[in-house]
Amino acid sequence: MTGLFHSVLLIEEKCRGCTRCIKNCPTEAIRVRQGKARINAERCTDCGECIRTCDNHAKTAITDSLERLRDFKYTIALPAPALYGQFGPTVEPDQVLAALIDMGFDDVYEVARGADVATLVTREYLRAHREVRPMISAACPAVVRLIQVRFPALIDHLIPVDSPMTCAGKLAKESKSRELGIPPEDIGAFFITPCPAKVTWVREAVRRGFSSVDGAISISDVYGEVSRRLASPAPAPARRKASGAGIGWGGSGGENAAVGLGNYIVVDGIHSVVGVLEEVEVGRLADVDFIEAQACVGGCVGGALTVRNPFIAHVHLERLVKRFGDLPAFAASEEEDLRRRARAGGFDMRQDIAAVPAFRLDHDVSRAISKAEMIEKVVKDLPGLDCGSCGSPHCRALAEDIVQGLAVDTDCVFKLRDQVKILAEQLFDLAKKNPSAMSAEDGAKGRKE
Amino acid sequence: MRLECRVTGGDFQAAGEAAAKLKRTLRQVGIDAETGRRAAIVAYEAEMNIVIHALRGVLSVEISPECIEILANDEGPGIPDIPLAMQEGYSTAPEHIREMGFGAGLGLPNMKRYSDEFRIESVVGRGTSVRMVIKIASKGSQT
Ligand SMILES: Nc1ncnc2c1ncn2[C@@H]1O[C@H](COP(=O)(O)OP(=O)(O)OP(=O)(O)O)[C@@H](O)[C@H]1O
Ligand code: SF4
Ligand code: SF4
Numbered sequence: 353m354t355g356l357f358h359s360v361l362l363i364e365e366k367c368r369g370c371t372r373c374i375k376n377c378p379t380e381a382i383r384v385r386q387g388k389a390r391i392n393a394e395r396c397t398d399c400g401e402c403i404r405t406c407d408n409h410a411k412t413a414i415t416d417s418l419e420r421l422r423d424f425k426y427t428i429a430l431p432a433p434a435l436y437g438q439f440g441p442t443v444e445p446d447q448v449l450a451a452l453i454d455m456g457f458d459d460v461y462e463v464a465r466g467a468d469v470a471t472l473v474t475r476e477y478l479r480a481h482r483e484v485r486p487m488i489s490a491a492c493p494a495v496v497r498l499i500q501v502r503f504p505a506l507i508d509h510l511i512p513v514d515s516p517m518t519c520a521g522k523l524a525k526e527s528k529s530r531e532l533g534i535p536p537e538d539i540g541a542f543f544i545t546p547c548p549a550k551v552t553w554v555r556e557a558v559r560r561g562f563s564s565v566d567g568a569i570s571i572s573d574v575y576g577e578v579s580r581r582l583a584s585p586a587p588a589p590a591r592r593k594a595s596g597a598g599i600g601w602g603g604s605g606g607e608n609a610a611v612g613l614g615n616y617i618v619v620d621g622i623h624s625v626v627g628v629l630e631e632v633e634v635g636r637l638a639d640v641d642f643i644e645a646q647a648c649v650g651g652c653v654g655g656a657l658t659v660r661n662p663f664i665a666h667v668h669l670e671r672l673v674k675r676f677g678d679l680p681a682f683a684a685s686e687e688e689d690l691r692r693r694a695r696a697g698g699f700d701m702r703q704d705i706a707a708v709p710a711f712r713l714d715h716d717v718s719r720a721i722s723k724a725e726m727i728e729k730v731v732k733d734l735p736g737l738d739c740g741s742c743g744s745p746h747c748r749a750l751a752e753d754i755v756q757g758l759a760v761d762t763d764c765v766f767k768l769r770d771q772v773k774i775l776a777e778q779l780f781d782l783a784k785k786n787p788s789a790m791s792a793e794d795g796a797k798g799r800k801e
Numbered sequence: 802m803r804l805e806c807r808v809t810g811g812d813f814q815a816a817g818e819a820a821a822k823l824k825r826t827l828r829q830v831g832i833d834a835e836t837g838r839r840a841a842i843v844a845y846e847a848e849m850n851i852v853i854h855a856l857r858g859v860l861s862v863e864i865s866p867e868c869i870e871i872l873a874n875d876e877g878p879g880i881p882d883i884p885l886a887m888q889e890g891y892s893t894a895p896e897h898i899r900e901m902g903f904g905a906g907l908g909l910p911n912m913k914r915y916s917d918e919f920r921i922e923s924v925v926g927r928g929t930s931v932r933m934v935i936k937i938a939s940k941g942s943q944t
C-alpha cells in the first residue's frame with residue numbers, strides 16, 4: 353500500500369470529517385477515522401470524484417509544475433484535445449498551440465493527433481480480435497484502474513492499445529530525437545492534462561522505467577497563461593495536424609464516432625460506468641462490440657482539472673470536429689507504417705494492466721473465507737441504515753473494517769448508543785447497591801442520630 | 802461459508818442484488834477472476850429466472866476453498882418440459898420482458914455451460930430448484 357503514488361490526495365487541515373466523500377467513491381477507498389478522511393492507496397482510481405464532491409476543498413490533485421521543463425534539453429507539450437474546448441469559438445487550435453510554445457515549450461504534438469493513431473490501431477484490434485465481446489476502451493486511466501481493482505475478470509475485455517496521450521508521446525519523442533539527433537531521454541514530453549488519473553498513469557509509467565510521457569501539467573494551470581496570450585493575437589504558425597475526429601476524443605462519444613465500428617455503447621460518469629461494467633461482468637451486452645467508457649461526465653472535457661463547464665466545452669469541441677472532420681488524418685504511406693507497427697505490438701499496453709486485488713481479505717483463501725463468514729455475522733448485528741456516520745460508506749463496509757481490525761463496532765452511533773444504555777443501566781443498578789459493611793438503611797443518616 | 806438472499810418475483814428494482822452480493826464476497830475471498838466470473842454469471846441467470854418466471858425464491862451460495870455451490874430454489878409455476886426449457890433460444894418470456902433485454906432463452910443453457918455440475922428439478926404448480934457447482938481450479942492466490 354505504501355509507495356503507491358496517487359495524484360489525488362487529502363489536505364488534512366481542510367478536512368472536517370463530514371463523510372460526504374465516502375459514499376461517492378466508486379471503489380469505497382475512503383474512510384473517515386479520527387475526524388479525517390483517509391484514502392486507501394490500493395483502491396483509489398484517481399477518478400477525481402472526491403475532489404468534485406468535497407465542499408471544503410480538502411481533496412486536491414498533485415500535478416507537475418512548469419518548472420520541470422528545466423529538467424530537459426528539449427521539451428514538447430502534448431495538449432489533451434479537451435484543452436481546445438476550454439476556449440471560445442473565435443480561438444483557433446493553432447493559437448492555442450502557439451501560446452504553449454510562447455510559454456516555454458520547444459514544440460507541441462497534439463494528443464488529438466495521438467487519438468488519430470489510437471483510432472487506427474483500435475480499429476485494427478477490433479477487426480483482428482473477435483473472440484471477446486464487448487471490448488472496452490482503455491483510453492481513460494480511471495476506468496482502467498476501476499477494472500483492475502473492482503472488475504478484474506474484465507481485464508481481458510480491455511482493448512490493450514496505448515492511449516492517445518501515450519501514442520502522441522511515443523511518436524513525438526521519436527521523430528524529434530531523429531530530427532535533432534539527440535537521445536529521447538533528453539526530450540521531455542509533458543501532457544497538458546484534464547484529470548488526476550492521467551497524472552498518476554504518467555508517474556507510474558515513469559517509475560517503471562523509460563516513459564514516452566515525462567510529466568503532466570494540469571489544464572487549469574496553463575489556462576490563464578494561454579488565455580493571456582490569446583488576448584493579443586500574434587501571427588500563429590499553422591501547426592494543427594489532428595483531424596476533427598481526433599479532436600472529438602476529448603468529449604464523450606468522440607471515440608466511437610472516430611472508430612465507427614459495429615455495435616457500441618458510450619458511457620460517461622464513473623457511477624454509470626460501474627453500472628455498465630456490472631452488466632458486462634454477469635455476461636450481458638455480449639452483442640455489443642465496443643464500449644467507450646469515461647470516468648468524467650461529458651468525457652475528458654469534464655475532467656476535474658479543466659476550467660470551463662463541460663457542456664460548453666463539449667460544444668466548442670464539436671464545432672472543431674465538424675470543421676476539421678473531413679481531413680484525412682494520415683498520408684497513405686504514414687498510415688501503412690502505423691498499421692505495420694501496430695501489428696508488431698508497437699502500441700500494445702497489455703503489460704500495464706494486471707489485476708489489483710485491493711478487496712481481498714487475506715492472502716490465504718481459507719482464512720479469507722472465515723473472515724467473510726465473520727463479516728456476515730457482524731453485518732447482521734448492524735442497523736442496516738447505511739448512514740455513513742461511522743466513517744465507512746455503508747454498514748457492510750463497516751463490518752468488513754471491523755473484521756479487518758480497522759474499526760470497532762461502537763464506531764456505529766447506534767451501537768454506541770446501545771452500549772451507553774447498557775452501561776447506564778449497570779451504573780444505575782450499581783448505585784442502588786450498598787456495600788455490605790453499611791446498614792440496610794442509608795448509612796450516613798444512621799450516623800447523624 | 803454460506804450466503805443467502807431472498808429473491809422476489811417481478812421485483813426488477815432489486816434484481817441482480819443477490820448476484821452482486823456474491824460477486825463482492827468472491828472478490829474478498831480472492832477467488833481467481835475467471836472462476837468468480839463464471840459463478841457471477843450463473844448466479845445472476847438463476848436469480849433473474851426467479852425474478853422473471855417465479856413468485857419468490859432464495860439464492861444460496863456455499864463457498865469453500867475447493868468449490869462454489871449455488872442453489873436457487875423458488876416457489877412458482879415450475880417448468881413442464883425441462884429438456885425443452887434447456888434448449889438454447891427457448892423462452893416463454895413475454896414481450897415486455899424481452900424489451901428489457903431478457904428472454905433470449907440463453908439463461909439455463911449458460912448456467913449449465915459455465916458450471917461443472919448442474920442439476921435442475923421442477924414440479925409444475927409448485928416450483929423449481931437448480932443446483933450448480935463450480936470447482937475452483939487454482940488456489941486463487943494471484944488475483
Ligand atoms: N425458475 C423458473 N420458473 C419457471 N419457469 C422457468 C424458470 N426458469 C426457467 N423457466 C422457463 O424456462 C425457459 C428458459 O429459461 P432460460 O433462462 O433459458 O431463458 P429465459 O429466462 O426465457 O431468457 P434469458 O435467460 O435468456 O433471459 C423460460 O422462458 C421459462 O419458460
Ligand atoms: S479519486 Fe476516486 S477512487 Fe480515489 S478516493 Fe477519490 S473518489 Fe475514490
Ligand atoms: S474521462 Fe478523461 S478526464 Fe476523466 S478521468 Fe478519464 S481520461 Fe481523465
Ligand SMILES: [Mg+2]
Binds near residue numbers: 846849850904907908
Ligand atoms: Mg433466464
